[in-house]
Amino acid sequence: MRNSGSGGDRGSVPTRERLVRSTQELLWERGYVGTSPKAILERAGVGQGSMYHHFDGKAALALAAIERSAEELWASADACLSGPGTAYDKVAAYLLRERQVLRGCPIGRMTQDRDVACSAELRRPLDALFDRLRARIAEVIAEGVRAGELAAGTDPAALAATVAATVQGGYVLARAADDPAPFDAAVRGLLALLSAQVTTGPTAYPTGPAGHRSIR
Amino acid sequence: MRNSGSGGDRGSVPTRERLVRSTQELLWERGYVGTSPKAILERAGVGQGSMYHHFDGKAALALAAIERSAEELWASADACLSGPGTAYDKVAAYLLRERQVLRGCPIGRMTQDRDVACSAELRRPLDALFDRLRARIAEVIAEGVRAGELAAGTDPAALAATVAATVQGGYVLARAADDPAPFDAAVRGLLALLSAQVTTGPTAYPTGPAGHRSIR
């Protein structure tokens, strides 16, 4: 049982963990190309030797950071989509959950990074996350259709893609404007369309403690 | 009247123009941070002296390239939105027009580049483009509402943001999957929702020569 870092017995964050977290932050802020090992080390407060001891190099560290971010994002999204209420409520909870719009999506951002998109290994966690996300949203929608809440003839997979795309595109529009308003508008527009598919009004069900603001 | 490049009288593209076009391509492929002056010069086939003669530096050249790309994108989008048919037809024409999905949007991509987003000057053309685009889509939708084609109560600005976001987000999902399918699914899902807002079926009007495949 080797010591996995000097911090474990001091109550501080182990070196390896600090490297991963620093890299998560920097990838989110600057992307892969814009993030240098030097910047990671400075933020983590460790020397170069530590980084190359724990990881093979920049790509390996980035992979660990991306996988971690994807896990965290999935946990957050799934919590919304597994919440109380109708299918509409669950989708609305996911759409209205988003935070820090101007920072963008830590995972979606990576798709614009050439070195990431061109690397099968680095792209895999992105693909896996969005695949799971769309599948989960589609599942929620399909349940709504089966329950008679949403219009029959609704294509769950297509609508799930629209939901995920609206969020990702909302980030893009908001960053272009340096203002979260376009993101909010896109979500509002989608929820308005979605509510038109609801045969039983979403508020006809008890929505439970979540109490998300309804759009229409 | 100074000579604005040695190519004008030889039928070849002037140096300055070659620099702008090369930069457009590289910004699209690699983003701002990932594009070096050296790469631009190599693609344009000119020496460094030419670049620093025509432009102050990388940022100035990038600004010219981004403005050019925005103009081209606007022309293309506006053509779709000014086409024949109903409001649904026009929006569908815009949504279905998209090409080279895996390359992403040359303008939307820039929003993920820190140096661009943090520069008021470089961000301005992105903001202007998406602002015009949303305004134009909203105009089409508002006309549809006034004409009684689309449901009264529709919020043109919000729906326009949803349309633009679906496209931008579709690119993100497609690049994550390395497959255009999620883009197509997102568009299909949105058109299905939109068609539910159509009080008069879109095919009830003569759609003219455009003849876009209808989704539902």
Place this chain on the structure above:
DNA sequence: GTCTATATCTAGATAGAC
């Protein structure tokens, strides 16, 4: 107007001391 040579700084990684 265009070129090559040069300068400075940083990226990314290795070597080896402690």
Place this chain on the structure above:
DNA sequence: GTCTATCTAGATATAGAC
């Protein structure tokens, strides 16, 4: 395990010849 030196290459810009 962690540190500081050191290395090679490339980014970005300037200088000055042609």
